[in-house]
Amino acid sequence: MPITNRQISKLFKLGASLLELNDDNQFKSRAYENAAFAVRQFGEPLVNMTDAELEKLPGIGKTLSNKITQIANTGSYEELDRLLELTPPGLIELLRIKGLGAKKIKTLWMEAGITSPEGLLQACLDNRLVDIKGFGKKTQDSIIELIHFFFENKNRFLYAEAESEMNEVLKHLENHESVEKIAYTGEMRRKMPVIDKIEFLILLKKGKNLEDVLKEAEESITVSEDGYKTTYMDIPVFFWELMKSEDWAEQLMRTTGNEKHLALLSKDSFQKAQSEEDIYAKNNIPYIIPEMREGRDEVEIMQGIKAEDIIKYEDLKGCVHNHSTYSDGANTLQEMALYCKGMGMQYFGICDHSQTAVYASGMKPYKVHEQWKEIDKLNAQLAPFKIFKGIESDILGTGALDYEEDILKQFDFVVASVHSNIKMKEEDANKRLLKAIENPYTTILGHMTARLLLQRPGFPVDHKLIIDACAANNVVIEINADPHRLDMDWHWYSYAMSKNIMFSINPDSHETGTMANMYFGVCVARKGGITNNRVLNTFTLEQIEDYFNRKKAGTL
DNA sequence: GCCGTTTTCGGCCCGACTGTTTTCAGTCG
Numbered sequence: 001m002p003i004t005n006r007q008i009s010k011l012f013k014l015g016a017s018l019l020e021l022n023d024d025n026q027f028k029s030r031a032y033e034n035a036a037f038a039v040r041q042f043g044e045p046l047v048n049m050t051d052a053e054l055e056k057l058p059g060i061g062k063t064l065s066n067k068i069t070q071i072a073n074t075g076s077y078e079e080l081d082r083l084l085e086l087t088p089p090g091l092i093e094l095l096r097i098k099g100l101g102a103k104k105i106k107t108l109w110m111e112a113g114i115t116s117p118e119g120l121l122q123a124c125l126d127n128r129l130v131d132i133k134g135f136g137k138k139t140q141d142s143i144i145e146l147i148h149f150f151f152e153n154k155n156r157f158l159y160a161e162a163e164s165e166m167n168e169v170l171k172h173l174e175n176h177e178s179v180e181k182i183a184y185t186g187e188m189r190r191k192m193p194v195i196d197k198i199e200f201l202i203l204l205k206k207g208k209n210l211e212d213v214l215k216e217a218e219e220s221i222t223v224s225e226d227g228y229k230t231t232y233m234d235i236p237v238f239f240w241e242l243m244k245s246e247d248w249a250e251q252l253m254r255t256t257g258n259e260k261h262l263a264l265l266s267k268d269s270f271q272k273a274q275s276e277e278d279i280y281a282k283n284n285i286p287y288i289i290p291e292m293r294e295g296r297d298e299v300e301i302m303q304g305i306k307a308e309d310i311i312k313y314e315d316l317k318g319c320v321h322n323h324s325t326y327s328d329g330a331n332t333l334q335e336m337a338l339y340c341k342g343m344g345m346q347y348f349g350i351c352d353h354s355q356t357a358v359y360a361s362g363m364k365p366y367k368v369h370e371q372w373k374e375i376d377k378l379n380a381q382l383a384p385f386k387i388f389k390g391i392e393s394d395i396l397g398t399g400a401l402d403y404e405e406d407i408l409k410q411f412d413f414v415v416a417s418v419h420s421n422i423k424m425k426e427e428d429a430n431k432r433l434l435k436a437i438e439n440p441y442t443t444i445l446g447h448m449t450a451r452l453l454l455q456r457p458g459f460p461v462d463h464k465l466i467i468d469a470c471a472a473n474n475v476v477i478e479i480n481a482d483p484h485r486l487d488m489d490w491h492w493y494s495y496a497m498s499k500n501i502m503f504s505i506n507p508d509s510h511e512t513g514t515m516a517n518m519y520f521g522v523c524v525a526r527k528g529g530i531t532n533n534r535v536l537n538t539f540t541l542e543q544i545e546d547y548f549n550r551k552k553a554g555t556l
Numbered sequence: 557g558c559c560g561t562t563t564t565c566g567g568c569c570c571g572a573c574t575g576t577t578t579t580c581a582g583t584c585g
Contacts, residue, residue: 031557
């Protein structure tokens with residue numbers, strides 16, 4: 001697979017941190033950070049460019065263009081390898097903890113000899129951080145929390161990353177001459193947003209040996225002392241090996257649902273089952289799609305709806321929360337819109353950042369007007385495809401939106417999201433969100449808790465209170481489909497469905513390539529049992545236009 | 557390490573927030 005700009009960016013970011021730890025010139029480190037940012041923002045794949053072309057990019061000079069070429073060829077660059085050699089591996093783990101930066105880690109290393117998360121936790125518990133200059137009791141307490149979160153998530157993986165690893169393994173096994181039948185199962189089949197292993201159900205042809213088959217696929221799966229792991233990300237892989245093909249349905253059933261779900265079914269019904277549908281039928285329970293088999297309220301949900309009414313990717317007709325080079329996106333508005341059209345969508349919503357989001361080049365009012373002009377021009381060319389004039393407005397600390405009313409009222413729709421100051425007490429966070437929800441210009445509540453899976457918990461909100469407020473004010477709840485977010489969380493979908501909430505499955509894409517991330521939003525939407533009639537962007541162009549108009553007129 | 561020049565080296569850094577300070581450093585988005 002060719003190396004993406006994002007991967008190059010990550011390597012430069014790591015290089016910047018390692019320089020900060022090992023080198024005294026902070027400006028050199030800063031240069032790498034700037035380069036990481038520039039590379040990430042750039043709209044075309046850098047691996048296809050020559051050194052001379054690379055050097056012309058802002059923030060990239062002779063040295064860094066050379067390193068990009070090295071990365072394109074080898075996956076790394078010499079200086080990074082040298083720095084990695086120099087740095088205790090535990091420090092690199094510490095760098096992954098949000099809230100701890102390279103400067104603090106360097107101090108901990110130099111002043112207290114701390115070189116790992118375990119060592120840091122122990123130092124905190126021994127109350128040793130309070131004596132270090134720049135640290136205090138509060139910092140120590142918050143570090144303890146950060147490390148606990150880190151340990152809880154250490155050996156876990158995002159679904160999206162695991163899926164691409166899983167598909168590599170499947171590619172090798174599906175058509176292999178020794179394999180009779182194979183399917184993925186377990187957490188992956190349930191589409192958990194975060195997983196800790198990949199599981200397969202496999203039936204080999206007579207006399208064939210699994211390890212022999214896997215040994216041919218070293219580029220995707222490796223045998224280690226504690227079992228199989230994917231080669232690239234070291235995700236544990238487990239095989240349920242079947243002996244008889246007539247056990248297939250039973251074992252697929254047993255390995256997919258969690259214990260609580262399986263407890264809903266009689267043991268007898270598994271035996272000699274032809275299919276999973278068969279098993280549910282014998283139990284007098286409606287068919288439950290694999291995603292929902294969590295032993296929560298799935299039976300209740302399915303009593304009222306049909307499995308085919310649950311949202312599918314093919315149901316989506318538009319894509320409404322995206323960024324462009326008007327703020328912090330990598331592709332131009334035109335590139336984004338054309339790509340969306342090319343996906344077969346009927347409409348595209350542009351939601352660049354609002355003015356307060358300075359870090360993301362949020363748009364001042366004059367820039368908003370420029371964008372509107374370009375949208376009008378593009379819409380004249382692209383009809384019947386339509387670009388909607390949206391904005392991702394920051395919800396300010398007070399709960400207010402980020403423009404005056406005379407601008408707000410001119411948007412087709414507004415996604416209101418919290419981006420900064422997320423360490424709030426629940427009570428304050430609720431008040432802040434409620435104020436934004438009650439704003440008549442708020443169409444969609446963006447990523448409700450601002451969580452980043454495996455990186456930081458979201459801020460605490462009273463989900464029921466917020467959902468009820470959205471229902472009362474006709475505010476759509478976003479299912480942010482970025483695999484790191486998947487926010488609002490799927491556990492709340494059935495409650496929201498019961499309140500007649502509309503959802504919008506939004507990729508929050510900052511480049512053309514991630515628009516298709518809506519798929520991951522669909523995965524969790526299915527998990528929560530959301531039906532297609534509750535998803536805003538299944539609407540046709542005419543329907544959503546009408547919806548936006550009526551929302552603005554207050555006649556929904 | 558990059559950039560922009562008074563072309564050979566000095567300056568580089570948006571702003572809010574937090575927690576540590578007693579005027580600022582670190583981190584984040």
